Amino acid sequence: MAMLSRADTFIVDVPTIRPHVLAMATMHAQSMVIVRLIDADGVEGLGEGTTIGGLSYGEESPESIKSAIDTYIVPVLETCDIAQVGATMAKVAKCVRGNHFAKCAVETALLDLAGKRLGVPVSELIGGGRVRGSLPVAWTLASGDTARDIAEGEAMLEARRHRIFKLKIGKRDVRDDVAHVGAICKALGDRASVRVDVNQNWSEAQAKLGMAMLADVGCDLVEQPIAGDDVAGMARLSTTQAVPLMADEALHGPRSALRIAASHAAGVFALKIAQSGGLFATAEVAAIGTAAGIGLYGGTMLEGGIGTIASAHVFATLPELAWGTELFGPLLQTEEILSEPLAYADFSLAVPTAPGLGVSLDEDKLAFFRRDRTAPALH
Ligand code: MUC
Ligand code: MG
Numbered sequence: 001m002a003m004l005s006r007a008d009t010f011i012v013d014v015p016t017i018r019p020h021v022l023a024m025a026t027m028h029a030q031s032m033v034i035v036r037l038i039d040a041d042g043v044e045g046l047g048e049g050t051t052i053g054g055l056s057y058g059e060e061s062p063e064s065i066k067s068a069i070d071t072y073i074v075p076v077l078e079t080c081d082i083a084q085v086g087a088t089m090a091k092v093a094k095c096v097r098g099n100h101f102a103k104c105a106v107e108t109a110l111l112d113l114a115g116k117r118l119g120v121p122v123s124e125l126i127g128g129g130r131v132r133g134s135l136p137v138a139w140t141l142a143s144g145d146t147a148r149d150i151a152e153g154e155a156m157l158e159a160r161r162h163r164i165f166k167l168k169i170g171k172r173d174v175r176d177d178v179a180h181v182g183a184i185c186k187a188l189g190d191r192a193s194v195r196v197d198v199n200q201n202w203s204e205a206q207a208k209l210g211m212a213m214l215a216d217v218g219c220d221l222v223e224q225p226i227a228g229d230d231v232a233g234m235a236r237l238s239t240t241q242a243v244p245l246m247a248d249e250a251l252h253g254p255r256s257a258l259r260i261a262a263s264h265a266a267g268v269f270a271l272k273i274a275q276s277g278g279l280f281a282t283a284e285v286a287a288i289g290t291a292a293g294i295g296l297y298g299g300t301m302l303e304g305g306i307g308t309i310a311s312a313h314v315f316a317t318l319p320e321l322a323w324g325t326e327l328f329g330p331l332l333q334t335e336e337i338l339s340e341p342l343a344y345a346d347f348s349l350a351v352p353t354a355p356g357l358g359v360s361l362d363e364d365k366l367a368f369f370r371r372d373r374t375a376p377a378l379h
Pocket of ligand 1: 326
């Protein structure tokens with residue numbers, strides 16, 4: 001039995017190492033909602049709720065995530081034995097509709113706390129437990145400039161950090177975008193897998209043209225080319241185009257996964273813990289995908305260290321992970337707010353073996369990047 005003794009949420013804003021240019025927003029910083037739950041025995045659980053570009057990516061913003069947790073979810077937690085993660089989240093689901101990112105942040109903190117209480121890593125609390133100790137990690141080339149992207153890709157290959165690259169397209173004319181992708185495929189050749197993410201920015205006609213041209217230049221995968229709620233359009237593209245279509249924004253948990261699978265609307269699922277509504281729901285999305293013969297990819301919302309390692313614990317439980325992961329979020333930020341940085345080496349991320357998530361916060365960095373920090377006194 002564990003009762004909640006304290007719950008804190010903070011928005012932190014950490015600059016990115018370079019502008020990150022996506023179809024719907026250009027990021028100069030990442031904003032993350034950090035959740036810290038402490039039980040009556042003093043055990044701490046950490047969670048993170050992070051989206052991209054304010055409200056330009058999805059229906060939750062950093063501010064709405066924080067307010068949903070503070071105003072509506074914490075009062076429910078106060079009535080629960082929070083050591084029982086499934087039962088607690090079922091009660092939260094009864095009181096709060098939607099708000100998947102906020103729920104995921106809380107579920108992550110509960111799992112961290114439960115793992116610490118039980119002395120096991122979070123991956124052992126999901127599905128059948130851990131089947132791998134490290135995960136292949138892609139990098140997104142999205143500087144907005146082809147030559148700079150090629151130089152960045154070369155540097156990543158040289159450092160043995162990434163050999164899967166995702167390019168963000170959909171902002172420019174289709175032919176210009178394909179020329180950009182083709183130049184990068186040509187430069188990196190068979191040393192890397194090159195994929196694209198359109199972030200829903202094409203019409204079906206543009207997607208038909210774009211996907212056919214992308215197949216010809218050597219692109220391996222096209223992520224969310226059209227609107228995520230256009231399942232019929234995705235099905236037409238997925239069943240007629242040679243290059244596989246990956247569903248991202250279309251996936252909001254098990255029911256949407258089942259709809260997409262039944263409609264043959266994707267060949268690959270981008271699994272995201274926040275979009276799915278939590279770590280347990282992500283495992284269910286993965287199970288639906290695998291049962292339907294859909295390939296799996298471990299996606300990111302460009303989270304910091306906590307959200308990234310929470311995702312890693314889930315992805316580490318998946319026997320089939322044909323497309324790898326893109327858990328590079330902390331590397332896009334100028335600083336990690338963890339006391340120990342995540343371990344990236346040899347094109348992979350190591351999944352911690354310590355109890356819970358296996359990470360802890362650097363309190364000084366947290367204090368520095370907190371949006372509500374009090375300004376230092378002027379002398
Ligand atoms: C997305 O849409 O997949 C993942 C990697 C990246 O650069 O942006 C994200 C979001
Ligand atoms: Mg995407």
